[in-house]
Amino acid sequence: MGKKLYVGNINYRTSAEALESVFSEFGTVESISMVSDKYTGKFRGFSFVKMASEVEAKTAMENIDSQELDGRQLRVSMAIEKGPKKNREGQNL
Template sequence: MSKNIYVGNLPWSSSEEDVRAAFEEFGEVISVKLINDRETGRPRGFGFVEMEDEGAIQAIENLDGSDFGGRNLKVNEARPREPRPRRW
C-alpha cells in the first residue's frame, strides 16, 4: 500500500530530483510531482510524493517543518481533492 504526501512551501528552484532525494532517506519513493502554474508554467511551490506506507509516515514526521533550500517544508498526508464548482 502507498501514501500520497503533500509537500508545501518548496523553494521555486526545487526540482523533482531534489525532492526525491530528500524523501528517499526514509524509504522507496514511487513518484514525485511538482505542480506548475497552468498559465505561466512557473512552479507553484508545492507538490506530491507517493511512497510506501512505512517510509511515508517516517518522512512526514521527520520532514514537516524541516529546512529545505532555506524554507521550512509543510509535509502531511495528502487529502483527496475537493470538487470545485464549474465556471461558465
C-alpha cells in the first residue's frame, strides 16, 4: 500500500511532471495531486505525492526535503490522513 507525502513551498510554475521526475529517483510515484484554489483554479503552492511504499516515501522525504526546485526550497513531510468529515453534532457525514 502506498504512502502519501505533503510537498510544500512549490514554485507556482513547477509542473506535476517536474515533481514526478524528482520523486521517481527514489521509487515508484503512484500519483501526484497539485492542489488548486477551488474558486480561482490557481495552483496553491503545495502538492501530495503518493509513493508505492512507505520505505520509498521515507527515502524520498529524507532526500528531497530542503532541496531546491525551480528556485524554491521544497518542504516534504508525511501527509496527515484526514478522518471522515463530521457535522456540527460530531456525527460522520
